[in-house]
Amino acid sequence: MVDHDALMAMLTRLQLTAIRDQFDSLLDEAARREMTLREAVAFLCQREVARKDERRVEMASKIAHFPTMRDLDGFDFAAQPSLDKGQVRELAACRWVAHGDALLLLGPPGVGKTHLAIALGREAIREGYSVLFTAAPALVAALAKAHADGRLEERLAFYAKPKLLIIDELGYLPFEPNAAHLFFQLVSRRYERGSLLITSNRSVGEWGTVFGDPVVATAILDRLLHHSHVVTIRGDSYRLRKKRRAGLIKATLSPEQVA
Template identity: 40%
Template sequence: MNSSYSKLIENLEYLKLSQMITHLDETIDFMNHNQLSFAETLIKLTDYEIDMKQINMVKSMVKVAAFPHLKEVKDFDFLFQPSINKEQILDFTTLRFIERKENIVFLGSSGVGKTHLATSIGIAAAKKRTSTYFIKCNDLILNLKKAKLENRLEARLKHYAKYKLLIIDEIGYLPIDAEDAKLFFQLIDLRYEAKSTILTTNANFKSWGDIFQDPKIANEILDRVLHHATVINIVGDSYRLKDHIQIENKKS
């Protein structure tokens, strides 16, 4: 038994099955006490390894997505922002909108929780092993401009187009010149009716012509973004300042 046990440990180490090594003794005890078959014992033992691999895969997916923080839906204070339909946000986390290749646009003034909600949906997607990537609009534009200068724009566009869910944050915070607007349009056009995109913006759609400094391109972008989209218009106080506001309310 000892030689067989040692050989088994040696084999598991060679195969780098660390969870099976960790849980080997307790699984053997469980097998003996419950008269499990060999197959049942092997299933129980391999489940430990699979569970850990899935946990690590989720961590990897979340890391690759480049989220600015790891705030989830459960961390959002819906009571502070009553204009937001909590059930609707929870429905987004089922990822049905991704299956339908639909978009989401979070519209509202600075600090109302747009990025938090967009990220929380992204984390839900990454946890379900859906390829997801988060990027601020200005960084996206800079990356596309750089790729164009280096004659690798097509490859860069394909890179951003491949994600099942792309989150583009802070559209409208910085102006985008007409040439850069064309780069942005190319990406939106590539993803149109093929993949889902979440956008956050502080600018109403009428002002997008000014943001992109080309009303025609702005309309083409909006046409593709909004064709299959849910727009969440958040009306309320700054979510970032809610703790300060609550303190002031208690004082008064």
């Protein structure tokens, strides 16, 4: 008969650490629920798979370089009535990532674009896809430096590798002309190979100003919009709303109040 220590050693060797760490409580639960042997084995395996999935998501999230952790359950859909919750839940299934499509999240500052981008990125990780998150200014700076150092191909390959590349805050700062061409090379490299998720406070009609070159902007949008999903959020900033509630700033006056 195998004693407890020997059993724990075997579970450790097999890397079944969730079963090992919760062994007694799991067996007690299986007994309380009067599971058959087959059901108990399945129950133990489910707990082990859940632990491994949790650790995989945690590790992949670190590799993705998310600035913070967000999920869809924490998003206040009631505060953004212009946003179709059903559409977001459909996007969370990540079929668009599987197909290599682009997703544009557009709207004014503070409406939750970055929150959604991170949450959808984490859903992609749960589905087994590699993800990388970067702010647009940092991305452009990295491409420009690589170009100056003669290592642009290496940097483009780095950004082309993940199945989903999330580019946050496009449009907050205008691009230099050369940076726009570098961005175009990245979009072209990923076109129909890997998905892009871009958040921007500018409508696509304003991207010519953002990139400083309408021709380059058109070429970029031509590729992004070919296989794309566009979500536009029209609403108030969460941060401004909180400040209004706290009385730190005055609420916007209606035309009737102004009159």
